[in-house]
Every structure is written in structure tokens, then in C-alpha cells.
Amino acid sequence: MDKMNIPIGPQHPLLKEPLRLNIEISGERVLGGILRLGYVHRGIEKLAQTRNYNQNVSLTERVCGICSHVHTTTFCRAVEALLGLELPERVHYIRALMCEMERIHSHLLWLGILAKHIGLEMVFMHTWHDRESILDVMEELSGGRVAHAVNQIGGVRFDLDEDHGPMVDSTVKKLKVDYEELLDVIEHDTTLKARTQGIAPLSAEDMKKYCVVGPVARASGVDVDMRRDDPMPPYDKLDFQVITHPDGDAWSRTYVRLQEIRQSLHLCKQIIDDIPEGPISVRAPRKVPAGEVVMRSEAPRGELFYYLRSDGSEYPARLKIRTPTLPALGILPEQLSEIHIADIPVVLAGIDLCIACADR
């Protein structure tokens, strides 16, 4: 059959964010694809150089909508490292609580998108309904569903009242029950497994070659997780498992993310139980002494990398962000050879695209 070029263009029902993918097909088989990014490029790194550090906390929050908190946390930790501040313990616990809740809501969102793309709209709606309870908790605690505005340089902006602890506890309990139901549905649904098993397998060597991180790498057996390897303060005291899966196909990525929800729920409960008393912020000067620092953390999609260089003024000299989606997009054209057209949604969903993160 002769070949055709199909643009999965900037606008497509498949894409949450604009992306251009020119795929070459022959009949129902995909032969390869070329990826073009840059539709959501806002020049965040350049903008950061024209704003002072407090403004930059709000700026880095808007790099991505789904993983907004972890961006600000990493930035604040980078600045605090340059300032040499010693933060109270309570700050670390509150930041970690929001990080874990963000991970849960990101994975639930991703699960709904995967179900929607393969035609299971009911699972999509039910998953997002479960996600609503986490978003409500985040809204109660921080004042916003998507833009949480939790961090400031030197601490956090809100404190947990007496009734916040039990509220988070009860939400986590309820979500555990809903989550077990969801797991039941996903693991035993024949059609979902038939659509995801065996699709686009990738080996651990491919992962290392392209420097892929996050659940995509863990689904091929690469054992890397920043919460364990380069931990933020509360994580070295908390107890959790890093989930890996030996096959590298779409089903194992689903499995890894599903199990990570369970680990995050477990972590939330530990944080609420162990959180120490104390102040929630310390005074931070406006001018940051000259120096450079590298800060890493575990976003829901993998390892987030911040490089910050300061020249002693109120404005950063250079801020470099390397988000986890970018290497995962690098491995996309390789996954696109030898699959059916109908598997493109599964492959794209498996990477958990966040083009806003990748383009910055």
C-alpha cells in the first residue's frame, strides 16, 4: 500500500496541549514519526531573569498546571540553599504533603485520559470524580485548585489547622476505598488490557540511552526515584516503595502509575501522623549571595532538575529547568514504528505528555 503522511497537528482531539507529530502510515500500520515542539514556549527561563526571586516563585508555578507545586518547591529549595537558610521541620512536611497529593491527582488525571482515549468514557469520568476529592482538599488547604501558591522563599504560606489534619485523613481513607475499586476495574478489565498489553515495548537500555526518567523508565525496570536517591528532607524519614515493572510496554506504565497512587496515599497518611509542630517560615533576605546550585526533585512525571546561578543581586542570573517530559518525548519516534494507528493514543498517553513542561 502506498504511504500517507498524517499530521497529528497542533489541534487534535487526542492532545491536551499543542504538539505536532507527522506520522507516516501505510494502511493501518505506522512507519515512523517526526515530532515538533515549541507551540507552548513562553520563554520562562528568560522571563525569570527579569523578575526578582519572589516574583519568580509565582512564575515557576505557572510552568505547568498539573505539577505546579513541585516546580515552586524545587525553586524555593534552590534559593534557600544559596541563602543558606535552615528551615523548620514543619515546612518540609507541609511541602511533602502537597507534593504527594499532587502526585495522586496527576496520576488519576492521567488514568482518566488513557481511558478516554481508548473509548472507556465511564472510567474517565469516575477517575476524575475521585480526583475531585483531592482537589477539594488542596483547595481547602491552600486556596486554589490548580495554582496552589503554597511556597514562599523561607517557608510555606499557610498552616494546617486542627481540623485540616482530620480532613486530610478522612479524604485519604475514602480515596483508598475508591482507589481499590478502581484498581479492581482496571486490572480485571479485559478490553483495557487487550488494548495496552504488548504495545510499544522499550528496554532499559533505550531508557538509559535517551535519559528517560520517571514512571516511564521505572516501567522498563530502571530503578530510579529522586525521593529515594536524592531525598528532600522528610522523605529520608518516611517509608515507601519504589515501584518498577520488568516489561516496558503500555500496560506496565499503567501498572507503575497505579501502584504509585497507593504509595502516595500511604505517604500522605504518614505525613499527617508524624508532622511536628513549629513555625512555618523564616525571614528571607531579598538579595541572594552569588553562587550556583543544582536542585532535583521527583515530579509526578519524573526527575525535575533546576539549575540556578545568582550574581548577588535581586534578580537571578540564570535559571535552567529540565523537565521530565522532554526526554520522554525524545523516545517517542522510536515507539511509533511498527504499531497500529489505533495504538497511537495509548503510546502518547503512556508518556504522560505535559508539553507545557517540555516547552517552558
Next chain:
Amino acid sequence: MAESLFYLLIFPGISFQLVCGWFFEWFDRKLQARFQRRVGPRWFQPLADLLKLFSKEDLLPSGANEFAAAALPLVSLGAVLTAGVYVPIAGFSPASFEGDLIVIVFLLSVPTLAYYLAGIISAGIYSVLGGGRSLLQFFSYEVPLLVALSGPAVMAGSWSIREISSIQAEMGPFILFQPIGFILAVVGLIGKLKRSPLDIPKAKSEVVAGSLTEFGGVKLAIWNTVMNIQAVVGIFLLVNLYSSWSGIVAPVLAVPVFFLESVLMIFVLSAASAVFARLRIDQLAGLGWKVLVPLALLQLLVVILMGV
């Protein structure tokens, strides 16, 4: 003459089919919404969508065949409306002849062929893909559907739908004797209507809207009407072939029972739509030829043996 006009224009012709089609679309969308814990549209939504489409611009890409793009939806509409006249409503049918079952099934397949052609003639990449997929799907579900639908015909000893439905007054509803045939007919109907899990030709995340990607305005309104009426006629056909109570119960109950069964069928179709994920075209072909066709042949064998 006046009587024929009444049958053609009012009942069970154009007006009745249109109203039933709108009810089908509303009820299906409402059920889907309630399954997903949403509120769902109000009763006049399909009518509102139709009027909205009439007021939209009707564009086609350059290189598309304008005449065919206008003719194909009209031809399909004519085919399904004609099919609707021959299917008995609660035992009442204005016209029938021996062999009209085969004609009805053929007429109900005309929209599928028209869908394929519409994909080819509208010069767009997604349309060509959607059209090709619809033809591939046609080959996978049509054979089990035809074999399953010939079960009631063999059991009743006639190929006229009116005969098949009235003979169930003596023999009992056929669904009791041919449950597998009924399930296969439902699967075939889902494939014919291009509903999930067999909505491969118009899978939104893969081929945007299949053959109808480039259509808009009045042409799209007619296509939507064709899909609705095709669904309604298909449901009525299945109810008549498998579970016709019009001879068994008193005539005054026959009409509510018929409509209740049709509504139950909409329920079954919507639930199947919600519970299963979309299949891939090669999985459908495997399912069709490896599972459905043997089952259909088995069912036919059982029916023939029961008659002997």
C-alpha cells in the same frame, strides 16, 4: 391514495421515524451522562442540534466531489426511511412481502457503503482513513449479523418480517430459543451503528471524526438523522424478530410492551457502550471471524435441528 400518503408521511413513515430518532438520541445521551454521573441534555437537545446545524456554513475542501457529498446523505436517508416502513410497529405493518427481511437488511447497509464513499470523496486524510476502516469493520460484523438474523426466519419458515413477528404468538418469543443468536444480533447492530466498542471508523482520538470530518451544516444534519433512524429501525427489527408480543398479549397492551422493549434495547446498547473499551480493527476482525461466525453457524445449526 390518502392512506398510502398517511403511511409514508406520518406513521410509520417520515414523521414517526424522525420523532423516534430524536427520542433515541436524547435517551442514549441522557443514559451515557447518568452513567458518568453528569446531568445530561434536556429532551429537546437533538432538535436544537439539528436546527443549529442548519444554520451553519456548509464547506468542503477543494478537490472534494460536491455532487456526491450532497447526494450520499440523501440516498442513505431514503434507504433507512424505506426500511422503516416495512418493519412492523407493535404488530402493525402497512406493507410487507415475502423476502422483505433480506431487503431491509440490505437497505440498512446502504448507509455504511455511503459512509465509505463519503470518506473517499471528501478530500481529507482523516476521512479516507475513517472510510477504509468502516469497510473493514463491515466485513467483520455483517456476516455474523446476517447468519444470526436468518435464525428467526428459518424457525418461522418465512422471510417476511410480519410473518416472523406474528408467528411468535403461537411459538413463543424467539429469544427463548435463540439467545446466542440474539446476542450476536445485538453485537452486529452495535457494529452497524458504529457505536462504542465498535466505533472504530469514527474513533475520536485516532481519526477525529472518520468519514464525516469534512462535513458540516445541512449535510451533517442529514447524516446525524440517518444514524438515528438507522438505530431506531435496527432496534425495531430486533424486537420484532426476537421478542414480538403483539399476538400474545391483548392488543391494547401490545403498543406499550413494544415500546418498553425498544427502550430496554436502548439501555442494553448504552450499557455496552459504557462498559467496553474500543477494539482495534485487527482485534475486531479476529473476534468477528474466529468467535462470532462460528457461534452464529452453531446457532443456525441448532435452529435447523430443532425444526427437523
Next chain:
Amino acid sequence: MQWLKKRMRLLLALVEALTGEAETVSYPKTELELPKGYRGAIQLDEEKCIGCGLCVMDCPAHGLELEKESKSVYRLTYYPARCAYCGQCERACHRQAITHTNQLPGSTTDPESIIVILKDQKEQEDSDE
């Protein structure tokens, strides 16, 4: 039976959803309850504001402007169209003069036209310009 139940889990969820209530609300008709800490529209306590300009320095979207001529003659302007509702101004103010209410900011068809003067202490002849 357990096997069948697991396979039919979606079907049970379906029945459960049908018999329950809808989760979506019809927004303008039903009232929306926002949490106490929701970052909504901006308000200024004029007594507490001293025109120091910390909020202006820390606004990432340049949504606040201070025209200051002397210690008691200044005008603080707020542009709701540029505001990102991030709360940096609230955090920056030492006297908690500028705060977020928990009301949703209103909507309009012409965002460039809304300019809110939060505090105007300029002389009479200045405001005639």
C-alpha cells in the same frame, strides 16, 4: 461468582451511578460555596496601607502600580485583567493591608477597561489630569 463479580465491576459501577445523584452543579443557578482561604478578588484596607510599594515590587504580572510623589501623596492602581491571583502581594505586605477575599472576581467582555484605583491620596489638581 467472585470472578464474575470482578469482570462485571464496571457494570455494577454503572448501576450505582444511575441510582445516585449527579455530581455536577448548574453553576449560575445554584450557589457555589468557596472555601475560606480561596484566593479571589483583591481588596485593600485603606487605613493600613502606607504606600510602601512592596506589593508592587513582588507582583509577577505587573498588576499593581504605585504613583508616589511624597510620603502621603500616592495612588495605588490595580489591573484586574493582569492579575494572576497568586497572592504575592498579600504575602509581601507587612501590615496585611492588601488581601484576597474569597469572592470570585467578576467577569466582563472588555478586560482592558477595568482599572481599579485602590487608594488615591493625590492632591486635588493631580486627579483632574
